[in-house]
Amino acid sequence: MSNIMKINIGPQHPSTHGVLRLITELDGEEIISIEPVVGYLHRGLEKLAENRSYLQYLPMVDRIDYLGGFFTSYAYCNCVEHLLNCVVPKRAEYIRVLCMELNRIASHLLWLGTFMLDLGASSPLFYCFRDREIILSLFEELTGQRMMYNYFVFGGVRFDVTNEWLNKVSDFIVKFPQCISDYEKIITKNPIFTDRTVNKGILSKNVALQYSVTGPNLRASGMDLDFRKSNPYSVYDKLDFVPAVNHLCDSYGRYLVRIAEMKSSVDIVKQVVRYLKENNGDISANIKAINLKVQEGEYTSYVESSRGLLCCYLRADGSGKPYRVKWRTGSYYAVQVLPQIAKNVNYNDLIAIFGSLDVIMPEVDK
Amino acid sequence: MIKIFRKILSLIQGHITVFKHSFKKRVTLEYPEVKPVIPERFRGKPDWYGNKCIGCKLCEKVCPAFAVTVDKLNDNINFKIDLSKCILCGNCMYNCPKSAIKLTSDFELATDLKENLIVNKNSKDELYE
Ligand code: SF4
Ligand code: SF4
Numbered sequence: 073m074s075n076i077m078k079i080n081i082g083p084q085h086p087s088t089h090g091v092l093r094l095i096t097e098l099d100g101e102e103i104i105s106i107e108p109v110v111g112y113l114h115r116g117l118e119k120l121a122e123n124r125s126y127l128q129y130l131p132m133v134d135r136i137d138y139l140g141g142f143f144t145s146y147a148y149c150n151c152v153e154h155l156l157n158c159v160v161p162k163r164a165e166y167i168r169v170l171c172m173e174l175n176r177i178a179s180h181l182l183w184l185g186t187f188m189l190d191l192g193a194s195s196p197l198f199y200c201f202r203d204r205e206i207i208l209s210l211f212e213e214l215t216g217q218r219m220m221y222n223y224f225v226f227g228g229v230r231f232d233v234t235n236e237w238l239n240k241v242s243d244f245i246v247k248f249p250q251c252i253s254d255y256e257k258i259i260t261k262n263p264i265f266t267d268r269t270v271n272k273g274i275l276s277k278n279v280a281l282q283y284s285v286t287g288p289n290l291r292a293s294g295m296d297l298d299f300r301k302s303n304p305y306s307v308y309d310k311l312d313f314v315p316a317v318n319h320l321c322d323s324y325g326r327y328l329v330r331i332a333e334m335k336s337s338v339d340i341v342k343q344v345v346r347y348l349k350e351n352n353g354d355i356s357a358n359i360k361a362i363n364l365k366v367q368e369g370e371y372t373s374y375v376e377s378s379r380g381l382l383c384c385y386l387r388a389d390g391s392g393k394p395y396r397v398k399w400r401t402g403s404y405y406a407v408q409v410l411p412q413i414a415k416n417v418n419y420n421d422l423i424a425i426f427g428s429l430d431v432i433m434p435e436v437d438k
Numbered sequence: 439m440i441k442i443f444r445k446i447l448s449l450i451q452g453h454i455t456v457f458k459h460s461f462k463k464r465v466t467l468e469y470p471e472v473k474p475v476i477p478e479r480f481r482g483k484p485d486w487y488g489n490k491c492i493g494c495k496l497c498e499k500v501c502p503a504f505a506v507t508v509d510k511l512n513d514n515i516n517f518k519i520d521l522s523k524c525i526l527c528g529n530c531m532y533n534c535p536k537s538a539i540k541l542t543s544d545f546e547l548a549t550d551l552k553e554n555l556i557v558n559k560n561s562k563d564e565l566y567e
Contacts, residue, residue: 128502131527195456202465209477216479216541222527230532231479257455261448362500362533 075099079419083112087190087423090433092407094422101419106411110404113437121397126152127361129394131222133384136399137435138219139179142171143377144399145224147384150305150373152226155366155388156359163353164228165307170241170344171211171223172375173337177248178207179378180330183430184255187327190427191268196258203251206244213237226364228356238345245341252334259327269323273425275413276321283409287380287402288333289429292326294319299376313340323428330430365392379403379430403435481528481541486517488561491538497530506530514562521547521555 081094091112097104117136121129133148134141146168153160185200208218214237215223215230223230259265275285280293290297298315300308316332318325366388375382380402389395406429414425467474476482493510505523509516531539549555 124502125499127500127529127533131502131525131529195459199459205465212480213477214479216477216481216528217526220525220527222529254455254459258452261444262452263445263448362496 076104081422083109087427089186089427089431090436092431092433092436094410096419096422098419103414103417103419103422106414106422108407108410110407110433110436113433115434115438117438118397118399121394123393125392126226126364126366126394129397130225130361131220134220134222135434136438137377137379137382137401137403137432139182139432140175140377140379140382141219141221142168142175142224143375143382144384145221146172146306147373147375147382148386148397149224149226150375151371151384151386152364152366153357154371154373155369155386156226156364158227158357158359160228160357161354162307163232163348163351164355164357166344166347166351167229167233167355168224169306169308169311170233170341170348171214171221171229173340173344174207174210174241176337176378177334177341178204178211180334181207183330183378184327187427187430188259188265190423191265193259193262193265196255199251199255199258203248210237210240210244213240225356225359226361227359228354230356232355233348235349238349241341242345245338245345248338249335252331256331260331266324268421268424269327269428270320271322271324272417272421273323273413273428274321275409279409279412283412284405285380285402285409286405287376287378288316288329289326289380289402289406289409291315291317292329293321299374299381303374305374311340311343323425326428326430363392365390366394377402379432379435380405399438401435401438403431403433406431407436476543476545480543480545481526481531483521483542483544483547484519484524484526484530484557485540485542486519486557486559487538487540488515488517488559490536491515491517491561492536494535497534497539500529500533502527502529514560516561517557517559519557521557522552 077098079096079098081096083091083093093109095107117132120132133144136144181200181204185197188196211221212218215221275293277293277295280290296317301315313336316329316336318328368388368390370387372383372385382402383400385398386394387396410426414422493508493515495508497506498508503523503525505520507518528541531541
C-alpha cells in the first residue's frame with residue numbers, strides 16, 4: 073500500500089502571503105513533490121493597459137506590487153520617458169531614488185515581520201510594523217497615500233520635497249540602524265530561529281540561475297548580481313553602496329542578505345538626502361501627460377526591486393494608448409523554484425522556506 | 439557545552455531586548471475615539487465644487503477606473519462619481535484645470551448601502567448651498 077498522501081495548501085492560507093495554492097504530495101511528513109498553482113489574484117494588469125491612455129494606466133502600476141509601488145512606477149515611467157526621449161531632471165531622479173530606497177526598507181521590514189510570524193515569533197512583527205509605519209507616514213505626507221502613491225509622473229515627480237520632510241527622513245535614518253540591531257539581537261542568533269533556517273531550503277547558484285531567480289534570493293546564493301550596480305539606472309552610478317551577498321544558499325542566508333540590504337539602503341538614503349539638501353533644481357520635465365502620444369517603438373526598463381529584477385516592456389504604436397505592456401516580476405520566479413528547494417524536506421519547514429523567498433502574490437499573478 | 443551556553447546567552451539577550459521594548463512609548467491609537475493626524479496631501483473621498491467646474495470633461499478622460507461622469511447641459515453641470523469604482527488615485531484632482539475636484543481628508547468611507555457610494559452633484563445645487 074502506498075503511503076503517499078496529497079494535501080492541498082491554500083489558496084486561503086494565512087502563511088502563503090496571498091492566495092497561492094500548493095498541491096503537495098507527502099510521504100509521512102516528508103514532501104515528495106509540490107505543485108504551485110498561481111493565478112487566483114490575476115487582475116489583468118497587462119491587458120488593462122491596452123484600453124487606457126498612458127496617463128490612465130499610471131496609477132494602476134502601483135498595484136502590481138503593493139509593497140513596492142515606487143519600483144513599478146519607476147519602471148513604467150522610465151519606459152515612457154525613454155520613448156519620448158525626455159531627460160529627467162537630476163533632482164527628480166534623486167527624489168525617485170530616495171523614495172525607492174525607503175520603499176525597499178519598508179518592504180523588507182514587512183517581509184521580516186511576516187517571516188518571523190511564520191516561524192512563530194510575534195514580537196518582531198510588531199517592531200517591524202512600528203518602524204515601517206514611520207516610513208509609510210513619510211510617504212503619506214509626501215505623496216498623499218500610504219501604499220498606492222501615484223507620485224512619479226512622466227518626466228519627474230509630482231511634488232518637490234521640503235527641507236522639513238528631508239529632516240524627518242534624516243531623523244528616521246539616524247535612528248533606524250539601532251532598530252536593525254535590535255532585530256538582530258532578537259533574531260540572528262536565536263537558536264529556535266537558526267534551527268529552522270540554517271541549512272533549510274538550499275537554493276544553489278545553478279538552480280537559481282536556471283530558474284531566473286533574482287534579487288536577494290539570488291544574492292544569498294552567492295551570485296553578485298545587483299542591477300543597481302551592474303546596469304546602473306537613474307543616479308545609482310553616482311551613489312556609493314555595497315550590495316549584500318553571501319554564500320550560505322539557505323533560508324538563513326536570505327535573511328542575512330535582506331538585513332544587510334536594509335543597511336546599504338540606509339547608506340544610500342543618507343547620500344541622497346545630503347544631495348537634495350545642497351542642490352536645488354527642477355523636479356519635472358513638464359510633459360503634457362493628458363493626450364500624450366508616444367512615438368512608435370519599444371523599450372524594456374530594468375529595476376532592481378525589493379523582490380528581484382523587475383522589467384517593464386512597453387511597445388508603443390504612435391497612438392495615445394500603449395500597444396502592449398509586459399511585466400517581469402521577481403516573485404513569479406521565486407514561486408517556480410519552490411518545488412525544487414522544498415523537495416524532501418519536512419512538511420513543517422515548508423512555510424519557513426516559502427516565507428524566506430519573500431513572495432508577494434499580486435506580483436506573481438499581476 | 440559552549441554551544442549550549444551560547445544559545446542560552448542569545449536567548450537571554452533576545453528577551454532583554456524585548457523587555458526593554460515594553461517600556462517604550464505606545465504607538466497605537468484608540469481609533470474611533472482618537473483620530474490620526476491626516477497630512478495635507480492625503481487623498482480621501484473626492485469632493486467637487488460646482489462653482490469652479492467648467493465642464494471640460496478632462497477628469498472623465500484621465501480617470502483610470504472610469505468612475506467620473508460629467509454631463510454638461512447649457513450652464514448646468516451634473517457631476518457623478520462612483521466611489522465603489524474610484525481608486526483614490528488623484529488623477530482627476532491633479533489634472534483638473536480649474537481645481538474643481540479635491541480629494542478630501544475623509545477616509546471613513548465604509549457604508550452599508552451601495553447607493554451611498556454614488557455621489558451625484560449638480561452645479562445648480564451648489565449655488566444655493
Ligand atoms: S476636469 Fe475639472 S473643470 Fe473639467 S469637468 Fe472635471 S471637474 Fe470640471
Ligand atoms: S481619484 Fe482617480 S479613480 Fe477616483 S475619480 Fe479621480 S481619477 Fe478616478
